[in-house]
Amino acid sequence: MTNTLTLNNGVDIPALGFGVFQTPPAETAEAVAAALSTGYRLIDTAAAYANERGVGDALKASGSARDDVFIESKVWISDYGYDETLHAFEKSSRKLHVDVIDLFILHQALPGAFDKTIAAYKALETLLADGKVRAIGVSNFMIDHLTTLLDETDVVPAVNQIEVHPYFQQRDLQDFGTRHGILTQAWSPIGGITSYRGDDSKSTFNDPVIVEIAQAHEKSAAQVMLRWHIQHGVQAIPKSVKPARIAENFDVFDFELTPDEIARIDALDTGVRGGPEPEVVTLETFGRDIPED
Ligand code: NDP
Secondary structure (H helix, E strand, C coil): CCCEEECCCCCEEECECEECCCCCHHHHHHHHHHHHHHCCCEEECCHHHCCHHHHHHHHHHHCCCHHHCEEEEEECHHHCCHHHHHHHHHHHHHHHCCCCEEEEEECCCCHHHHHHHHHHHHHHHHHHHCCCEEEEEEECCCHHHHHHHHHHCCCCCCEEEEECECCECCHHHHHHHHHHCCEEEEECCCCHHHCCCCCHHHCHHHCHHHHHHHHHHCCCHHHHHHHHHHHHCCEECCECCCHHHHHHHHCCCCCCCCHHHHHHHHCCCCCCCCCCCHHHCCHHHHCCCCCCC
8 A cells, every 4th residue: 555645736645644733833843853753744734723833943953855745734714815825825935944835725715705715726826837836725625615616717626625534524525526636635534623622422532433443453543543544545634742642643554454344434424523614614703814924
């Protein structure tokens, strides 16, 4: 099984990456350093996480060759619009200390201001044409958002980064992406959102089916969920600030789930979203200033 996936423009992307949502800015460089030394070669951050600088600091301190690490970041909705999004790239690349961002994506659709969303995406197309980013994409786009985007722009998004874990699988949206060459990236891939919001009784980590499969392979629940994504061809970006878990989440290339085990995990879908409903995202409710530095 390969550790790399290929985007629709031929750019390779590691099948497993490292996320930093909710990683405090002061702890980000340390967590990313641990991830890089473990072997992760994709770091997923966002302007809205306020920790791009920590990612950039760790990348610089690691001494890694620039083309050895795949850096992904996201434009926040407050920076949508053509000129604003071009400027958002300047802000992100400065904080990340890089000239080129490997994958730059729109963090959310703005359903009530979709013209701004389209203008932001056109800025991504310009950044791509200018070689400032190697691939572009979107996040949290639903089928109708993607349909309009495909109608009104030229470059098919390389990825749609969406909530996918055993309890919320969005199969229709994933299938739509597959049909159009859009890779699904799973956020909360091990179902962090089913536990860090407080109610552990609904956590994927404690799911009896997942725990049973994990025991059969002498692996953890998190490792089984990551293996499930990999075998489905879904790109996953688990987050942790704990070095032991960072290592555990990367140690998933030495076992294989059976088709029956995959089917049992597929059957756990509840259809209940953990994150915000994409249709209700507005500048009024979710807008926030993204600082220059
Ligand atoms: P994850 O599914 O990655 O779970 C992370 C949570 O699980 C954290 O609370 C972490 O705690 C804990 N954890 C990590 N590893 C293990 C383990 N092996 N065993 C038990 N617990 C573990 O959820 P996230 O929501 O963080 O999603 C991952 C990434 O996806 C984000 O960091 C971000 O990059 C991206 N994302 C994107 C969104 C979007 O809108 N585009 C929305 C949300 C996330 P601890 O750190 O203490 O180990």
